[in-house]
Amino acid sequence: MAELLYRLGRASARRAKTVIAVWLALLVAAGTVYALFAGELKESFSIPGTPTDQVNQTLKQEFPGMGGGAGTVVYRTEDGSAFTEEQQEAIADRTARAAEADGVEDAVDPFATEAERAEQAERLDEGRAEIEDARTQLEEGQAELDSGREQAEAAGMLDQLEEGLDAQQAEIDLAAEELDDAGRELDQGADLMEMSEGIRMVSEDGGTALVTIAFTQSQEEVPQETREAVMAIFADDPVAGTTVDFANDIAMSMPTLVSVAEVIGLIVAAVVLVVMLRTLIGAGLPILTALVGVGLATLTAMSLSGVLEMASVTPILGLMLGLAVGIDYALFIVNRHRRQLKQGVEIGESIGLANGTAGNAVVFAGATVLVALLGLNLTGIGFLGLMGTVGAIAIAVAVLIAVTLVPALLSLVGARILARRERGAPGAGGAGDGAAGARAGGPKAMSAGAARGRAAVAVLALGVIALPALDLRVGMPDGSSEPLESTQHRAYAAITEDFGEGQNGPLLVTAQLPGGPTEETAEAKAADYRFQVAEELYDRDGVAAVAPIDISDDHTLAIYQVLPEQGPSSPQTTDLVHTFRDMEPIHGTGPLGVAGMASGNIDISETLSSALPVYLTVVVGLSLVILLLVFRSLYVPVVATLGFILSYFAALGGVVAVYQWGWLGGLIGLETPGPVLNFLPTLLAGILFGLAMDYMLFIGTGMREAYVHGASARDAVAQGFRAGRSVVTAAAIIMISVFGGFIFSETMMISSMGFALAFGVLLDAFVVRMLLIPALMRLAGDAAWWLPRWLDRILPDVDVEGSALEQRHLRTADGGAATAGDTAPAAEPSDDPVPSGQR
Template sequence: MAEFLYRLGRWCARRAWTVLASWIVILGLSVTGYLAAGGTLSSQVTIPGTETAKVTDKLADRLPSVAGGNGTLVFHTSDGSAFTAAQRTAIAALLTTTGELDGVAATRDPFATQQQVDEQTAQVAEGRRQVEAGLEQLDAGQRQLNGARALGVQGLEEQQATLNEQRAELEPQRRQLERSQQVLTMSSKIRTVSEDGTAAVAPVVFTEAQMDVTPETKEGVVDHVRAGLPTGVEVEFSNEITQSVPEILGVGEIAGLVVAAITLLVMLGTAIAAALPIISALAGVGIGVTASLSLSGVVDMLSITPVLGVMLGLAVGIDYCLFILNRHRRQLLEGAGFHESIGLANGTSGNAVVFAGATVLVALLALNVTGVPFLGLMGTVGAICVAVAVLIAITLTPALLALIGPRVLNRRARKPSAAPTEPIGTGRAVLTVIAGLAVLVVVALPALSMRLGLPDGSSEAQDSTQYRAYQLIQEKFGAGVNGPLLVTAELPAPAVGDDLLAAQAEIGTVLLAQQNVTAVAPVGQSGDNTLLAFQVIPDDGPSSSSTEQLVRDLRSISPLPGDVALGVAGSASGNIDISAKLADALPGYLSVVVGLSMVIMVFVFRSILVPVTATLGFILSLFATFGGLTAIFQWGWLGEIFGVHDPNPVLSFLPTILIGILFGLAMDYQLFLVSGMREAYAHGAPARVAVRQGVHAGRTVVIAAAIIMISVFGGFIFSNSAIITSLGFGLSFGVLVDAFLVRMLLIPAVMHLLGDSAWWIPKWLDRVLPDVDVEGAALERRHSAATEGVEQAQQQVDGAPAQLAAGEDRRGA
């Protein structure tokens, strides 16, 4: 591989303009593919086959009126006063025209709905009063009749028959009214207009399922409603309507690139050299992300997926180019020829880049074994971006280096200092291990209480309309209205008329009796009257632990007496199902990633203990990352700094994503540091001296690479999306902990304590393992020998005239 990359690097350097033009053409083709075949991205996290998905599919098939995508409009007065009659009329007219928009199935006037409920409640109460009064009259007549019968009066049979007939007519009415009253009482706390008359909620039902509602449809609703608002009325939109494709490059992301550029400038000392890794990374991101987005027309792609590709593409693209660039600069300072140096840099550091990229690819592609489609697709897109970054690093970088020429060095550049020849003290190594482990354990402690979930409106930016909608609903209507559950009841036989009302009352009573339930309302039944649907309002919001427990309780009581099977859907239900699915898939995924990467590291380092210590170090840094996520996003620590105003559970799929990405990146730094130790040890340095020499050789570039990754990932912390914010923090904090605490301090200290045993490998395994020569040491030796041979031959040629002249002088004498 090293020899191939050496030849490839020299070829690209000699044909620099051809290589550059080829990548420009590839970029053009990928952008064209995206424009031609790109589809709609989804903001909804779903997993097919879960209990929630099954209930949703059943509703779509048998009760489509409640299965379509939906969102909520929250109208409120600007001055906090009650709505006027004119404002109510204008809002009703606006909702009527909104329901006629393309993609909108229906809307509902909240004022008319609340009035109907109030009138119905009053009518039922009045009906019950009249029936009770009639029954009281019948009771009085019965008492009179009984008294007359006691006095021996005859001929009362006809009067008794009349009383019985009237009672037979009133009793069914009473039972029906009691059931109606029961149903109304169960749903009495569900309001569409707040009690103070200052806010109203109006549902918008779309024609398509939530995942299939296009951004154009949502934007059409937002624009139409905002344009038609009456004077003195404002509107806020729920997450389901305003959530769209997140911004890929905002102020924070650009700031991260600026920090990366400054880091490169400080390290390399010349602007043109510092620009090269950023240009390469941007080109790779453009190709990888647009090529991936061209698949969105045929597969369901989560909106965060391309953002992950941008994160990884920028970070590894800059780092991989930097590794090759730094090697080239070092060789030039040591006197290597220009094109020869490019080839050697590509064959040595480029070889390490290929193996480093392979570990990241393994970790990302292994996300497909989780059985979670959106995670597998995220891993595939990330892998595409990383693969493009590797290809650009080993082809475009040599070409750009050839075009830049000597300007890759500045005048102040000088040869690196000599490698140390003494090891660090053993006592210092022991203290480093103890202190490092203590810090990692303390930081990881909050992970013991980590809860998983999906973000709701409270996680959004405080100045966003979805956050204001969430807060208004919570304040005016109750926290549970932000995350209602949809419960289905499958009846063994159809229920019609009084039986239907009786079934709704009976099942609703059971649902209302569960802990943490505020209200229950029937919302529809299937055409064959065998499937009933209920809206259940929890006491708390969708991400609360009590709502999650309510979902479990509702599922545990199924089936009800009479063989009535319950099903639960809704955001909290989906959270539980997604978290459970990911938890089940995590052990298998982790074993695949760690197993394959361990094999790769055994090949690379020809050691058993080095891969083991590398993996254990990763596990420590991973749990420390989980601890940091829990403390900040779930507990709210340092919330003002990171924009966490309403703490919530940690994003449910974030741990799985972090395992895949951070493992690959951790092994990158392991590779670039420990391979230097391996090279020094192979060249005869004592094991403990080799550790120090390896750190000395790789620390500058690894520190710079880590700072760049932290900056790029950290820029996404300030995104307007709660999902991207937590992902950006997790990756940047994970790299910070792993690169600086684990790879730069803990691993060298452990390697020092292990000494020669760190490089132990069974002889039989050493014989069967191929020599991958990840650092290209053999390539360097071959080309160094060849260069020395050429230099000796040239010296002989240069010295030939002098030797001939000396011979002539001797003969003349």
């Protein structure tokens, strides 16, 4: 691979303009394909086959027009008073227009609904009064009949009149039985009215009203243009004296790809590059190539949205990764090239060597991240696998640009990649200096006591930071997590204040009814069964209200709306969903089904959580195999993988503390803490694994090279750490800057992803790779590099650092061949961000 990359680098340098033209043509082509074929990004997520999805499919079959998504429009009077008749009529008019919009099944007028509720209450009162009157008449009739029977018996005429008296008694008994049935139905109706009291469309003070929109398609399939068309009916034609807002089930905000915070992250990365490379051209080149790669990868990914259901956060993930690794990968090659130029290597030869050594490490590191991201497809969760695939596209493009476009640009830039004072001193910083540094004694090795102390501090710190992860609760963001000034947050707050928090996430519950041998029998029993189920639902803890909605034509399936006491993302609502699914109110009919937006999010979260252990196992196994190949050691893969596990759970702990508990949330604009984004733990595992392996590569290969070249295990740790620390520091700072820019996104999903990645990189690079790993390697001594002979014979020789390429090709400016000893800067205390293991 190193020889192939060497030749590719030389070829790219010789045909620089052609390579640049090819990449620009690809960028233009990607833009054209995007303009022609890009589809609509989704803001919601779905997993086919979940319990919620199964209930929705049943509803679509049994109840035409049901099973689709829903949206909520919130009207409030500006002064808090009750709506006037004119305002009610205006809102009703807009509701009727919304019901006729394409993609809308129905729109419910809140005032008509409340009026109907009031009429039902009046009818119940009238029915009770009528029954009481009828009972009074029956009692009077019974008294007259009893009196007549007594008189007939006294007159000795009972035998003659008994048949007629018995017939009258039968009529009275039948009438009494019918009154009892009617009274029981009225009592059930009154009880149902009481159970559903909390499900209101207009607040008790009359100043807030909810318009419910029923869509023809499922929640995640409702087109954005349909949502926007419905919102326009209400927003573009305001009702005087009122305000209108839209809940997040209809007003789904699409995050922007580029924001001010991301630009600031790029500026910080540029400052780091200028400080390291001491030249604007050198600093600008990695950023330029990263932007080209990000543009190509993002446009390509978004072009797929026309044929694939893609969440809006998916291309942003590719943008995050493409920027971070694109800058880092280009930096590795640029800095290696600069160092060789200062050693006197000719420009063309230096470009080839940089591509074959540092570029070889880039390809290996990129392949590691690529495999980890593609591994997300193993979870079997479609949208998560697509995220991994889009991220992998960004990584692949970044690697290809690093080993082709970067050499081409380096060829055009020529000696200007060095500062003026560096160009004037050819051979400075060359191999001789490194050798001298090595002969002078090299870096000081840490003592065993210091190593034990550092390891203890690192493990203790990571363990403490990871503690909040024990309280990890995952879910999907709701309206409360939206920015305060957003319409979604205003709608959520208004609903919570005037209707209760549970109104933001009502549940749809289905119950199977026994039916009967005939349709008449099933219909006769249906009312009692429906009431029995409603009572069972209402008696559960955490239920605020229950209302029957409909019953199937064959009277075997009933639907209820259930209003939880808590919000859609609360643990109580999650428990309530599980409670319902475990219930069988009518023996032999099977458990209840639960659907709704809150239920769907719960199912997605639990599916993702169940897939995480399997994915972590795959990632850990992959880590062990990769590191075994690179370092030819049993100890190094184990400690490196344990270090990744520590940094992973510590990063999760930080996310829980900030986004779930709300610690320091004000610093990033987090107003309302809530559950951690449900796919974040799995996504973090894949991305952080790939980056952690990169850092281990840059720290560990220098140690291995020094040990192989004859240094003691103790000195090899010090030499390798000294050579690799600057590259890990530079790469980590750049990645933290890029990821950190996304923390201030108004979209909570993007913010939490940016924080998790930035914090995870911070811990893994500076605590695990630069503190814990060197200490553990020092304590292990020679045992750190032990490998059974039989395993050593069968393992392929992965020359990641490209040292064999150096020995074949490296020529100094005076034509002499450089030996491995001449270029063994593992012992050189330099600030070069490419470790000796990459030379």
